[in-house]
Amino acid sequence: MALRFVSNNEHLIDYGSLRTLVVDDIPGMRSALKMTLANFGITRTDVASTAQEAIFRLGNGPYDLILADYNLGEARDGQQLLEELRHRGLITLQTVYVMVTAEAMYERVAATAELAPDDYLLKPFNGEVLRNRLEVIFQRKLAFSEAHRRFAEGDLEGAVAACDSLMRNKPRYLVDALRFKGELLNAMGRFEEGEALYRLVIEMRAVPWARLGLARVLHALGRAQEAEAILLDALAAAPEMMAAYDLLAEVRIARKDLVGAQQSLQEGAAISGKTVRRQQQLGELAYENGDLETARTAFQAALDKGRHSIFVSPADYGNLCRVQVEQGNLNGALDTLKKNKDSLQLAPEGQLVTAVIQSMVHSRSGQADLARRALDEAGRLRGEGVHGDGRLMLDLADSCMTQGRNEESDAIIGEVAKNAHDSEALLSKAREIYARCGRAADGEELLKKATADVRKLNNEGVYLAQKGDFDGAVSRLLTAAKEAPYNPRILMNAAWVLLRDADQNGLKEGGLQEAKRLLDEVERLAPGHSRLPGLRSQVREIEARYGISRRPHP
Amino acid sequence: MSLEAKDLYAALMHELKNNLGLLAMAMEQIPRQDSEAHDRPLDDARLLCQQVIERLRQSLLLYKAAERPLPIEIDAYSPHEFVQEMRDEAASLAHGRLQVSAAVDDGVPPIWFFDRNLVDIALTNAIHNSLAYARSRIEIRVGMAEERLCITVSDDSDGYPEHLLHAPGLDTPLGSGGTGLGLRLSQMIAQAHVNRGRTGELRLSNVPGAAFSILLP
Ligand SMILES: Nc1ncnc2c1ncn2[C@@H]1O[C@H](COP(=O)(O)OP(=O)(O)O)[C@@H](O)[C@H]1O
Ligand SMILES: [Mg+2]
Numbered sequence: 001m002a003l004r005f006v007s008n009n010e011h012l013i014d015y016g017s018l019r020t021l022v023v024d025d026i027p028g029m030r031s032a033l034k035m036t037l038a039n040f041g042i043t044r045t046d047v048a049s050t051a052q053e054a055i056f057r058l059g060n061g062p063y064d065l066i067l068a069d070y071n072l073g074e075a076r077d078g079q080q081l082l083e084e085l086r087h088r089g090l091i092t093l094q095t096v097y098v099m100v101t102a103e104a105m106y107e108r109v110a111a112t113a114e115l116a117p118d119d120y121l122l123k124p125f126n127g128e129v130l131r132n133r134l135e136v137i138f139q140r141k142l143a144f145s146e147a148h149r150r151f152a153e154g155d156l157e158g159a160v161a162a163c164d165s166l167m168r169n170k171p172r173y174l175v176d177a178l179r180f181k182g183e184l185l186n187a188m189g190r191f192e193e194g195e196a197l198y199r200l201v202i203e204m205r206a207v208p209w210a211r212l213g214l215a216r217v218l219h220a221l222g223r224a225q226e227a228e229a230i231l232l233d234a235l236a237a238a239p240e241m242m243a244a245y246d247l248l249a250e251v252r253i254a255r256k257d258l259v260g261a262q263q264s265l266q267e268g269a270a271i272s273g274k275t276v277r278r279q280q281q282l283g284e285l286a287y288e289n290g291d292l293e294t295a296r297t298a299f300q301a302a303l304d305k306g307r308h309s310i311f312v313s314p315a316d317y318g319n320l321c322r323v324q325v326e327q328g329n330l331n332g333a334l335d336t337l338k339k340n341k342d343s344l345q346l347a348p349e350g351q352l353v354t355a356v357i358q359s360m361v362h363s364r365s366g367q368a369d370l371a372r373r374a375l376d377e378a379g380r381l382r383g384e385g386v387h388g389d390g391r392l393m394l395d396l397a398d399s400c401m402t403q404g405r406n407e408e409s410d411a412i413i414g415e416v417a418k419n420a421h422d423s424e425a426l427l428s429k430a431r432e433i434y435a436r437c438g439r440a441a442d443g444e445e446l447l448k449k450a451t452a453d454v455r456k457l458n459n460e461g462v463y464l465a466q467k468g469d470f471d472g473a474v475s476r477l478l479t480a481a482k483e484a485p486y487n488p489r490i491l492m493n494a495a496w497v498l499l500r501d502a503d504q505n506g507l508k509e510g511g512l513q514e515a516k517r518l519l520d521e522v523e524r525l526a527p528g529h530s531r532l533p534g535l536r537s538q539v540r541e542i543e544a545r546y547g548i549s550r551r552p553h554p
Numbered sequence: 555m556s557l558e559a560k561d562l563y564a565a566l567m568h569e570l571k572n573n574l575g576l577l578a579m580a581m582e583q584i585p586r587q588d589s590e591a592h593d594r595p596l597d598d599a600r601l602l603c604q605q606v607i608e609r610l611r612q613s614l615l616l617y618k619a620a621e622r623p624l625p626i627e628i629d630a631y632s633p634h635e636f637v638q639e640m641r642d643e644a645a646s647l648a649h650g651r652l653q654v655s656a657a658v659d660d661g662v663p664p665i666w667f668f669d670r671n672l673v674d675i676a677l678t679n680a681i682h683n684s685l686a687y688a689r690s691r692i693e694i695r696v697g698m699a700e701e702r703l704c705i706t707v708s709d710d711s712d713g714y715p716e717h718l719l720h721a722p723g724l725d726t727p728l729g730s731g732g733t734g735l736g737l738r739l740s741q742m743i744a745q746a747h748v749n750r751g752r753t754g755e756l757r758l759s760n761v762p763g764a765a766f767s768i769l770l771p
Contacts, residue, residue, distance in 0.1 A: 039583075124607055125575070126575075128639075129639060129643060172634070172635075172665055205628060
């Protein structure tokens with residue numbers, strides 16, 4: 001016997017109350033969408049023509065539903081808009097985000113992205129389809145509201161339990177629930193369970209996101225070789241899977257295959273070169289591999305694509321100029337500074353980048369006077385506490401030493417070494433500078449001394465924590481963090497020990513705040529570091545345990 | 555054709571398709587007046603517009619399939635929701651001139667894995683055909699057949715011409731009445747779905763009336 005269709009929806013959606021934002025660069029499309037939405041009662045609709053405008057509107061108040069075109073006719077597309085909105089906390093998991101695309105290919109690109117929209121609509125679509133899809137999406141959101149709420153409260157255990165209950169009681173959400181649960185397990189560091197989950201999904205069907213998830217947990221479990229094989233397989237079947245190229249690069253870095261990592265990012269960038277972070281990472285890898293021309297193009301692309309992106313910082317201008325200088329293109333470097341003068345002057349770090357690059361260019365072209373002036377300016381900024389990334393600071397030290405300002409350069413290099421005691425790339429660059437100025441022995445001694453303190457404090461702290469002496473461990477690691485305030489490894493260890501202390505011995509005055517501050521700092525220094533999600537979820541667990549409420553959304 | 559010219563053609567087809575989409579949306583805004591003289595030409599124009607859009611979607615797919623095997627993007631969907639969406643779309647084009655119904659057989663699982671966009675193209679073609687040939691009714695039904703999900707569009711038309719029943723789609727010479735393009739693509743779409751060594755299939759029959767079934771492993 002067949003069932004006639006009766007609506008299987010359990011809840012009525014009150015369309016009249018939904019605040020909606022339509023993002024499309026084509027005016028005709030904006031108004032058509034607005035009218036179509038009005039046809040079924042969605043009347044509170046705003047429109048935006050660019051990602052920039054959308055971000056502005058969302059800054060002024062939340063929306064329940066966002067319909068965004070994939071192709072926004074500018075540097076940022078609808079997928080990047082989604083990523084940026086999530087990153088800035090401007091939308092929550094409850095916000096419905098629907099991507100509108102003109103081509104099925106874009107669906108394949110975005111479908112496997114880390115952050116998937118709630119659905120895709122292929123252009124052209126009619127009002128009937130839109131109404132149907134929205135109904136389905138809102139019913140799903142309602143079904144997941146418990147899981148999403150728990151997640152927002154930091155109660156990941158609770159969110160997992162909500163997923164399990166959905167799987168049992170609402171089989172039509174089985175796959176969606178598995179997908180969300182996989183992400184939760186990953187965030188909680190429960191990688192073995194994640195592996196089992198993704199294998200279960202693949203047993204049903206080898207959908208791309210499950211392969212990607214499996215590769216990610218295997219990588220986290222240190223099984224890089226298996227992860228690489230799975231990614232290569234997945235890419236052979238679906239070469240548009242952008243996230244797979246990024247993950248493959250990470251996996252190859254873990255396997256110390258930097259050339260392979262660069263190649264993977266290059267292949268990814270050839271298909272979709274718009275992602276700022278992909279270009280930045282490609283630039284860094286290529287630079288490390290000595291492939292200056294690829295590095296230059298990638299750093300340039302990162303700046304071109306990221307003109308208004310929050311993922312671009314003054315360090316990116318420094319990276320591009322450094323490559324240009326090393327290629328012998330001094331005028332090119334000055335040109336880059338000139339073209340981006342406005343952005344660079346905005347922040348003190350940008351001013352420091354400008355001064356350092358100028359000092360490099362002028363000392364190479366033998367204009368000692370100009371070089372000196374630039375160094376004076378850099379020194380002034382440094383005196384005010386302005387700080388750049390490790391490479392920039394080494395450039396500054398290099399210029400200083402070349403100009404005979406040894407005292408200044410030694411101080412800077414000491415600082416860099418403390419803050420990067422585990423970075424072979426930076427330490428060997430420092431050695432190179434000393435060697436070039438005929439001070440190899442001096443350098444060796446200085447680097448040893450600078451890293452020794454931090455290393456000792458760090459090792460002692462970790463050792464004491466393992467022995468159970470948390471007071472000793474916390475004091476060692478907080479001292480280390482003060483000594484090396486830009487050292488991600490140290491800051492994360494300090495946060496780790498604070499959290500373990502709270503976990504085992506209860507909350508101490510200010511401990512949790514300090515851990516969170518340290519993690520925020522790491523996020524700034526090393527965005528997306530692989531240890532961060534695990535530490536963040538420990539914070540949430542402890543907050544949940546002690547009933548510390550968080551703002552509804554970060 | 556040079557590579558650039560080919561891309562240009564594809565871009566043009568996209569633009570045509572999207573502008574027609576805008577036109578269709580604009581026509582949806584024209585209120586009906588419950589007068590045959592006003593509503594009939596409007597409904598015809600809307601249907602025609604959707605048919606042209608569908609043709610362009612088919613052409614773009616064909617263009618893509620010429621370069622390499624049909625790219626396929628499998629994910630999990632609810633057959634119930636999918637069929638309901640197809641039903642509503644058909645009903646909005648039929649405008650009460652034909653009765654459109656949908657049904658889900660017992661035993662259809664809550665989720666199935668398929669390429670929603672491709673199967674949509676196949677079913678929309680079948681629905682448009684039925685809108686053109688049916689006398690009074692169209693039914694969209696989803697069931698299970700040989701462990702495959704089977705979605706059927708059937709109507710009360712005179713049925714498919716004999717030669718199509720024996721060799722649907724690919725084996726039909728082009729130009730034997732209509733273009734045959736829609737059924738051809740439907741067969742390609744069915745066959746692009748492969749799971750554990752089992753392949754999708756297109757089946758046409760007259761029950762009487764035409765019945766179009768796509769079976770997805
Ligand atoms: N529902 C139907 N009832 C009767 N004949 C049909 C039906 N659907 C398709 N046909 C026949 O099959 C032919 C091929 O259909 P199709 O491949 O969709 O191409 P086209 O729509 O361009 O004619 C049609 O021309 C028509 O003769
Ligand atoms: Mg047809």
